[in-house]
Amino acid sequence: MPQNDTIQDLGLDEYQYHFITEDEPVFRSGRGLNEKVVREISAQKDEPEWMLEFRLKALEIYNAKPMPTWGGDLSNLENVLDEIYFYVRPQEKMERSWDDVPPNIKETFERLGIPEAEQKVLAGVGAQYESEMVYHSLKKEWDEKGVIFDSIEDGLKNHPELFREHFGTVIPSADNKFSAMNSAVWSGGSFVYIPKGVELDTPLQAYFRVNQEQMGQFERTLIIADEGSKAHYIEGCTAPVYSTESFHSGVIEIVVKPGAHFRYTTIQNWSNNMYNLVTQRALVHENATMEWLDGNLGSKLTMKYPSCYLMGEGAHGSILSIAYSGDGQHQDTGGKVIHAAPNTTSQIVSKSISKGTGRSTYRGLCQVHEGAINSKSNVECDALLINDTSRTDTYPYIEIEEKKSNIGHEATVSKVGDEQLFYLMSRGMDEAEAMALIVRGFIEPIAKLLPLEYAVELNRLIELEMEGSVG
Amino acid sequence: MSDTPILSIRDVHAKVADEDTEILHGVDLELGKGEIHAIMGPNGSGKSTLAKILAGHPGYEVTAGSITYKGEDILEAEPDERSKAGIFLAFQYPVEIPGVSIANFLRTALQSREEEGGELDLFDFQDELLARMELLGMDASFAERPVNDGFSGGEKKRNEILQMAMLRPELALMDETDSGLDIDALQVVADGVNKLHQENPDMTVLIITHYQRLLNYLKPHFVHVMVKGKLVRSGGPEVAEELEARGYEEFKTVEA
Numbered sequence: 253m254p255q256n257d258t259i260q261d262l263g264l265d266e267y268q269y270h271f272i273t274e275d276e277p278v279f280r281s282g283r284g285l286n287e288k289v290v291r292e293i294s295a296q297k298d299e300p301e302w303m304l305e306f307r308l309k310a311l312e313i314y315n316a317k318p319m320p321t322w323g324g325d326l327s328n329l330e331n332v333l334d335e336i337y338f339y340v341r342p343q344e345k346m347e348r349s350w351d352d353v354p355p356n357i358k359e360t361f362e363r364l365g366i367p368e369a370e371q372k373v374l375a376g377v378g379a380q381y382e383s384e385m386v387y388h389s390l391k392k393e394w395d396e397k398g399v400i401f402d403s404i405e406d407g408l409k410n411h412p413e414l415f416r417e418h419f420g421t422v423i424p425s426a427d428n429k430f431s432a433m434n435s436a437v438w439s440g441g442s443f444v445y446i447p448k449g450v451e452l453d454t455p456l457q458a459y460f461r462v463n464q465e466q467m468g469q470f471e472r473t474l475i476i477a478d479e480g481s482k483a484h485y486i487e488g489c490t491a492p493v494y495s496t497e498s499f500h501s502g503v504i505e506i507v508v509k510p511g512a513h514f515r516y517t518t519i520q521n522w523s524n525n526m527y528n529l530v531t532q533r534a535l536v537h538e539n540a541t542m543e544w545l546d547g548n549l550g551s552k553l554t555m556k557y558p559s560c561y562l563m564g565e566g567a568h569g570s571i572l573s574i575a576y577s578g579d580g581q582h583q584d585t586g587g588k589v590i591h592a593a594p595n596t597t598s599q600i601v602s603k604s605i606s607k608g609t610g611r612s613t614y615r616g617l618c619q620v621h622e623g624a625i626n627s628k629s630n631v632e633c634d635a636l637l638i639n640d641t642s643r644t645d646t647y648p649y650i651e652i653e654e655k656k657s658n659i660g661h662e663a664t665v666s667k668v669g670d671e672q673l674f675y676l677m678s679r680g681m682d683e684a685e686a687m688a689l690i691v692r693g694f695i696e697p698i699a700k701l702l703p704l705e706y707a708v709e710l711n712r713l714i715e716l717e718m719e720g721s722v723g
Numbered sequence: 724m725s726d727t728p729i730l731s732i733r734d735v736h737a738k739v740a741d742e743d744t745e746i747l748h749g750v751d752l753e754l755g756k757g758e759i760h761a762i763m764g765p766n767g768s769g770k771s772t773l774a775k776i777l778a779g780h781p782g783y784e785v786t787a788g789s790i791t792y793k794g795e796d797i798l799e800a801e802p803d804e805r806s807k808a809g810i811f812l813a814f815q816y817p818v819e820i821p822g823v824s825i826a827n828f829l830r831t832a833l834q835s836r837e838e839e840g841g842e843l844d845l846f847d848f849q850d851e852l853l854a855r856m857e858l859l860g861m862d863a864s865f866a867e868r869p870v871n872d873g874f875s876g877g878e879k880k881r882n883e884i885l886q887m888a889m890l891r892p893e894l895a896l897m898d899e900t901d902s903g904l905d906i907d908a909l910q911v912v913a914d915g916v917n918k919l920h921q922e923n924p925d926m927t928v929l930i931i932t933h934y935q936r937l938l939n940y941l942k943p944h945f946v947h948v949m950v951k952g953k954l955v956r957s958g959g960p961e962v963a964e965e966l967e968a969r970g971y972e973e974f975k976t977v978e979a
């Protein structure tokens with residue numbers, strides 16, 4: 253039984269991964285964010301000079317920018333930020349023991365049927381095991397095709413020119429306060445390059461890579477899909493990520509070159525104390541397609557608006573998202589599409605579910621620049637409320653400078669109806685099963701695009717969540 | 724044991740849960756195992772209310788009287804418990820469940836009937852579903868359509884009977900299944916119900932209808948007339964014919 257596992261049982265070297273209490277500051281940056289911390293991170297990673305400068309400049313920008321006052325409630329964030337460590341060396345993340353993982357998290361793992369070894373990885377107390385084999389055979393295929401799928405650190409080391417050409421070009425440090433913060437202290441994440449004309453059938457899963465470096469609090473991912481290539485990248489998993497950290501701020505930059513087709517799928521389920529503030533953006537060139545498929549569950553507050561900058565004629569962007577807010581949670585999510593060239597098309601479909609005192613906000617921007625003639629955009633946001641105490645709001649911003657364009661927006665709010673529940677219950681389902689079926693039907697248009705194992709996990713997760721909604 | 728009724732309704736008074744107005748003013752009815760009964764009556768007389776109360780709709784409250792099913796008081800039972808005990812209601816107005824296919828819906832419903840830890844055999848399920856759809860003249864592709872979402876009136880009604888065929892109730896309540904069906908569809912559905920009744924002669928059926936036509940195919944043993952929340956007349960199949968000829972006029976003067 254997991255409860256009795258010790259570090260030895262996990263096959264880890266006890267000396268190397270010894271326990272460190274809060275008072276032992278070995279390997280850790282000090283609390284809070286300052287120049288010393290930034291220099292230390294850069295030195296630890298043995299980075300080139302330009303990256304150190306990049307980080308320091310970003311720190312200045314971070315300090316100069318005020319906290320955003322829109323979106324979710326960030327009033328307590330300053331206190332949180334004063335307390336956290338901005339850099340923790342990877343091996344230190346193993347310091348927690350299985351006994352420290354809260355029982356409710358363990359129970360969720362059990363009920364999701366996640367194998368024990370994987371449970372430990374998810375709880376941050378073990379290394380990745382089984383996926384090693386799969387990873388190696390795929391890696392061979394990728395190497396043969398010239399595909400680069402590395403940690404962001406290795407990307408910088410091994411492909412310095414390609415890296416420098418694109419890093420920070422999609423999301424400049426100055427974009428917002430949190431992109432500046434991430435630019436100053438980023439650590440962990442992926443570097444991906446798909447060469448011209450290469451098409452990959454198997455998705456690149458960040459999950460295979462996490463043993464190299466545990467997913468960071470300040471992950472940074474840079475993806476370049478070269479001309480005519482086609483690939484799918486998957487980040488995260490539906491099981492709750494248990495972390496004692498209460499802050500996650502990632503930056504994901506994607507360049508989709510002419511004629512390329514790229515899909516980025518994220519499913520994240522953070523623990524309920526987490527502020528999750530992520531900036532993710534793609535530059536989409538001529539006749540290229542970018543698809544964001546985004547599932548946000550858990551966290552205390554998530555602010556995340558995947559965006560597509562449609563830069564070349566005929567570019568297409570699509571942003572499909574599912575957000576689930578349970579008691580005390582706020583998902584402030586949506587998407588941004590910028591039409592900067594003629595004949596560009598985009599689609600945003602956002603589905604949110606709020607339960608208990610949960611709150612879901614759709615916040616979206618659709619911008620059509622002058623000259624982007626014949627651009628078409630369609631936005632659809634649907635909110636489902638489970639209880640009378642649940643809440644949803646919609647903030648669609650539309651800025652159109654080009655008359656010859658076609659923008660559609662549609663929003664619906666529905667509540668799980670008594671008649672629906674009665675209908676399903678009269679067929680033998682109990683209230684929780686009935687509720688889960690309604691929710692699954694609601695997200696079906698998006699969930700069906702997920703790889704099967706993710707869709708299955710998502711369904712089970714919804715069932716678990718709905719059990720708590722009844723009574 | 725056909726002498727013990729499967730369902731017995733005694734002096735039931737009922738109202739909408741959060742309102743005071745009474746809808747049923749003392750209904751008495753007994754259904755023997757394997758019998759086919761029909762209730763007819765003008766619009767708004769309380770037929771659907773009675774059916775929904777039997778299925779356990781939380782929007783209504785029984786204020787007096789008793790309902791026993793297989794000898795047990797079921798008034799406190801939840802709709803899902805009643806369903807598992809064998810009661811089925813084919814809705815007058817079936818409800819849309821967007822994004823949930825008929826196959827998925829039925830699989831979930833049947834899975835919930837399994838014992839704790841039991842797994843529904845998906846191959847058997849699939850075979851059975853296809854066979855039932857064929858029986859009811861439905862195209863196999865129909866199974867993938869979201870439940871009642873965008874269905875025509877007739878398709879909705881046929882889908883109710885498909886569910887009935889899959890769930891194999893012991894007490895089937897059919898609330899105006901015939902309205903919305905074209906003449907051919909009515910015959911197919913009635914044949915389907917007759918087939919189910921042959922498969923299980925113990926299945927008891929309560930048909931709510933406005934028209935004699937359905938009763939030509941599904942021959943009731945007893946016909947009851949509901950007016951203003953009360954059953955004002957009960958008899959054999961001839962009652963339906965009289966109504967067809969004379970309407971409800973003579974009953975409207977009856978004291979409510």
Ligand SMILES: Nc1ncnc2c1ncn2[C@@H]1O[C@H](COP(=O)(O)OP(=O)(O)OP(=O)(O)O)[C@@H](O)[C@H]1O
Pocket residue numbers: 739746764765766767768769770771772773782815
């Ligand atoms: N939830 C409700 N709230 C308010 N009034 C209701 C409700 N349900 C039923 N009623 C009223 O109770 C009466 C009986 O309704 P019911 O639906 O049972 O009639 P019915 O006999 O099935 O009619 P029809 O033949 O038109 O289907 C009607 O006057 C109806 O308006």
Ligand SMILES: [Mg+2]
Pocket residue numbers: 770771772815898899
């Ligand atoms: Mg009715």
